[in-house]
Amino acid sequence: MARKWKAVVVGAGGAQAQAMLRALARGKATEGVLALDRAWRSETLDATRQMGFETLQLDALENAAEFDSLLQDTAVVANMAGPYYRTGTAILDRAIAAKTNYIDIADDADVTLPMLERTKAAEAAGITALIGMGSSPGTTNILIRAAVDRLGAVDDVDIFWAVDVQDITAAALRHFWHCFNLVDPDGTTHDVPGWDSLEFRDVEFPQPVGRQKLVRLAHPEPITLPRFLPVKRASNFGGVAPEEALVTAWALAHIADEQRSDGSLTDPAAKLFKSYMDRRANAPRIGSGLLIDVHTNGNGLRFSSGSEGRMDDSTGIPAAVGLILMCEGRVTVKGVISAEMVEPKDFFQVLRTVSEGGGGLTLWRLEDGQAVERLRIRDLLP
The missing domain is CATH 3.40.50.720 (NAD(P)-binding Rossmann-like Domain)
Incomplete structure (x- = not known):
């Protein structure tokens, strides 16, 4: 019916x-x-x-x-x-x-x-x-699926993303803080690590985003990709741009970590971050970047984009x-x-x-971890 x-x-x-x-x-x-x-x-x-x-x-x-x-x-x-x-x-x-x-x-x-x-x-x-x-997750998973459909089984998928701090709403902030609580494959969740225990990557995104500092974060793709696709391992590194926003977000997440508290510090910490955002009201927009490597020993495919579009x-x-x-x-x-x-x-x-169009997503052939040849995304699709 x-x-x-x-x-x-x-x-x-x-x-x-x-x-x-x-x-x-x-x-x-x-x-x-x-x-x-x-x-x-x-x-x-x-x-x-x-x-x-x-x-x-x-x-x-x-x-x-x-x-x-x-x-x-x-x-x-x-x-x-x-x-x-x-x-x-x-x-x-x-x-x-x-x-x-x-x-x-x-x-x-x-x-x-x-x-x-x-x-x-x-x-x-x-x-x-x-x-x-x-x-992410979503478009990332589908791009990876398209790459694996072409390449066959791969050892690694590495996902890197950066979002402009101007796009961080109150709800997005709480999610981003939650991502610092790393999750093991069996579901065990960890406290927000100290700064010296964070795992960093410096990643070059296409313009206008450029080079950004990222940290390993908890996200669904490392859990779902090996479950549904012939992928052995997947990693996720993300961040907010500029770097000072990443540092500020981590510091407040570390202080207000709900794993170690009853959540009583979350709202006060969110107010502090809003105050930080207000001080940046006239700062220039950086944009959002995405880079995905689907590979075995550095050989495979890379998706990359840099955009002024909003999250x-x-x-x-x-x-x-x-x-x-x-x-x-x-x-x-x-x-x-x-x-x-x-x-x-x-x-x-x-x-x-x-879609409104735009986005600037490009596809490259990877060789020894380097993008050596630009390909057409449409060629990945039947």
Whole structure:
């Protein structure tokens, strides 16, 4: 029996969810999509309605009975409400119980394993739960899938990213702090390390981003890539630019570490970081960079990009692609899966209909760890 709503977007008033909705509107995919938020801001509510979405104010966690009833009448629920170490399994479990397909942009490593452990329950319910369908994870996984489809099995995938500190919202800040709590393959989570215990990389991104200092961070890709693809190891290094912002963010994360406290320092630390951001109000924008090496002993493929684009769009647009593919029945694997299970050709086909263009992504052949020949991304796709 057909359900009333093609999709319900939870947390639709957030910045990345708004970017997702704008992408859906560009792709003329607003019909049958309900935008839900627990506390709409008037300007965001107006903008959402002007894009053509129906809206509802509801707290999905507090109003359990009403939300569960809504899920019963929904084909796909898009969970855009982080932090995912608090909301990921909570909303996924409700979707499984309602036999409703699920998608999110979960980027917290410590919740990735518990969500993947729900795969048998999702299979039994006959649903697909696509987790981590944002930028990183999300676009990163699909690019790596395309590379592995061409190269075959590889030993290593190294992911490097940098975001402009101007893009760090209050929610993004808390996620970034959480990434300092490294996660072992078995799910063990560690305290935020001291500065001397951090593992650093200096990485050269295409302009306008340039050379940035990065640190090893907890992220889902090192957990999911070896699970779903013929990849032995994966690493993730990220940071905020400029370097002083990275140092400031780490220092506050180290002080307010929820692993070592009851969380009472988190809000005061966030206020201090906002004060730091206010002092940088007129600083020039640096942009965001991405570099992915897919290789064995330094031989393979490299994706790289540098862009002035905002993190909201780089995350929300691929989420819109994933939602469209799920609504169209083009992601058919049952259970809990991550973005590398999406067909790259399908992803890029829909991306063209919802993207604003730009991004500057390039593909190179790697030889002994060096980019030696530029290739065409389209040649990776069937």
